[in-house]
Amino acid sequence: xxxxxxxxxxxxxxxxxxxxxxxxxxxxxxxxxxxxxxxxxxxxxxxxxxxxxxxxxxxxxxxxxxxxxxxxxxxxxxxxxxxxxxxxxxxxxxxxxxxxxxxxxxxxxxxxxxxxxxxxxxxxxxxxxxxxxxxxxxxxxxxxxxxxxxxxxxxxxxxxxxxxxxxxxxxxxxxxxxxxxxxxxxxxxxxxxxxxxxxxxxxxxxxxxxxxxxxxxxxxxxxxxxxxxx
Amino acid sequence: xxxxxxxxxxxxxxxxxxxxxxxxxxxxxxxxxxxxxxxxxxxxxxxxxxxxxxxxxxxxxxxxxxxxxxxxxxxxxxxxxxxxxxxxxxxxxxxxxxxxxxxxxxxxxxxxxxxxxxxxxxxxxxxxxxxxxxxxxxxxxxxxxxxxxxxxxxxxxxxxxxxxxxxxxxxxxxxxx
Numbered sequence: 001x002x003x004x005x006x007x008x009x010x011x012x013x014x015x016x017x018x019x020x021x022x023x024x025x026x027x028x029x030x031x032x033x034x035x036x037x038x039x040x041x042x043x044x045x046x047x048x049x050x051x052x053x054x055x056x057x058x059x060x061x062x063x064x065x066x067x068x069x070x071x072x073x074x075x076x077x078x079x080x081x082x083x084x085x086x087x088x089x090x091x092x093x094x095x096x097x098x099x100x101x102x103x104x105x106x107x108x109x110x111x112x113x114x115x116x117x118x119x120x121x122x123x124x125x126x127x128x129x130x131x132x133x134x135x136x137x138x139x140x141x142x143x144x145x146x147x148x149x150x151x152x153x154x155x156x157x158x159x160x161x162x163x164x165x166x167x168x169x170x171x172x173x174x175x176x177x178x179x180x181x182x183x184x185x186x187x188x189x190x191x192x193x194x195x196x197x198x199x200x201x202x203x204x205x206x207x208x209x210x211x212x213x214x215x216x217x218x219x220x221x222x223x224x225x226x227x228x229x230x
Numbered sequence: 231x232x233x234x235x236x237x238x239x240x241x242x243x244x245x246x247x248x249x250x251x252x253x254x255x256x257x258x259x260x261x262x263x264x265x266x267x268x269x270x271x272x273x274x275x276x277x278x279x280x281x282x283x284x285x286x287x288x289x290x291x292x293x294x295x296x297x298x299x300x301x302x303x304x305x306x307x308x309x310x311x312x313x314x315x316x317x318x319x320x321x322x323x324x325x326x327x328x329x330x331x332x333x334x335x336x337x338x339x340x341x342x343x344x345x346x347x348x349x350x351x352x353x354x355x356x357x358x359x360x361x362x363x364x365x366x367x368x369x370x371x372x373x374x375x376x377x378x379x380x381x382x383x384x385x386x387x388x389x390x391x392x393x394x395x396x397x398x399x400x401x402x403x404x405x406x407x
Contacts, residue, residue: 031259039239065259084256087278091258094277097238175394177375177383189371201371210383212365212390213372230383 034061035095040228042102047229048222049174049215051109051117054125055102062099066092111135115167172216178227179210189217233324236380240321240328241277246291249282276328283332290336295319296326298339301346308353314377323351323381358382362390366397 029037041055069092076085110117110128114136121129140160148156189201205211210230221227242260248271255264263274271291274282282288294300295318307315319325326347334340358378365373375383 032261035259069259083253086281087256087258087263090277090281091260094238095259171395173395173398175391177387203372208376209374210376210378211372211374217371230380 029061031065034058034065038062038095038102039098042098042105044222044229045102045105045109047176049172049176050170050219051106051113051120051123052222053123054106054128056125059099059102059125062095066096066099107131109170113168113170114139115164116169172219173214175212176215176218176229177210177212178218178222178229180205180207180227182226183207184221184226187217187221189213233381233384236321236384237324237328239380240324241275241280243276243319243321243325244273245276245279245293245325245329246271246273247279247282247288248291249288251287276325280328280332290329290333292337293319293325293329295322296329296337296343298343298346301343301350305346305350305353308350312357314354314357314375316377317379320380322379323347354382358386362386365390366393 038055038058041052041058045052069088073085073088073092106128110124110132114132117124117128117132118136124132140163184205187203187205189203205227218227222229248269249266250268251266252268253264253266255262258275260275263278264272266272279288279290283290295304300318304315304317326343330337330340330344337343361373
């Protein structure tokens, strides 16, 4: 097989990153950790009813890694049918899929709840922020043109703030599945529908346990990365 | 999420294969794989194993949990317990299906195992259905689902989410007595 006398496509990269692993800084990690953290961020984003914090570092690092791999793949001296080339290509595609899906999921949520997204601007990346603004403005413009101007003048509601209040909001009562990364003691579950003062549940969660419950109870735990959604 | 994405995630799991060719180490993003030497078993990601198997360059080493004995044991435990039992791998159903689709000849007693897995699956699904009913009826704030596998969660997620949402909406409008 001609694949035996091959140049390592990624070995250079691998060595650099292993060196970086030594310093315990948060923005340097091995490509393996990058893959895993991006995958987790993707799954959390997918299942959570609200937007989570944009993982800017992860996304940028992944773009860099993907660019790098693509360059190496293009300039590779191997035949494009060689085993090594195919495997790198496949892995490239697998990582690329997660990245795209992550970005798509966030865009979808912004489109669904643009006002809610803009209320928590610190969670968005700069690009997403621009997108949310444009989207909301276009939407307002469109609705004004097609609906509001057709109504009688007394039915026209022009107060923008009052209108924004009518926009749909993410449903925090949605049920989600999650698995605990660490043990969490004394998670208090309060029930809003229960006005009679029935006792609220207090729950101790062991690491690796899986539960299903309403998102509002565990929002904080997700932000603190003590659990992940499954 | 749909089943395809669970399948995608399951293909990141490692599996032992015995290659029949020689190839130096490959440095993948998720760590190195190899070197490949004929007849020496090694661990590779599932997606690579599938590719190798389809190009007839390896055979699978049947994972320990996919032998006749261990599947029989799993089924027995599942029958004895009223609750869900722990599964050897979060993707056990998807992986077993993939392995048996790609490499049935590498699994001793493959056909029998397939039937047993089907029984196990049906049994768990029946338990799942009844526990969903209980959860919806009890109106409890949470449920522990520690031993559910990914594909089971995926199956019930959308249904459960929507139905619980509807129940909550209905409860909101019902006047308190």
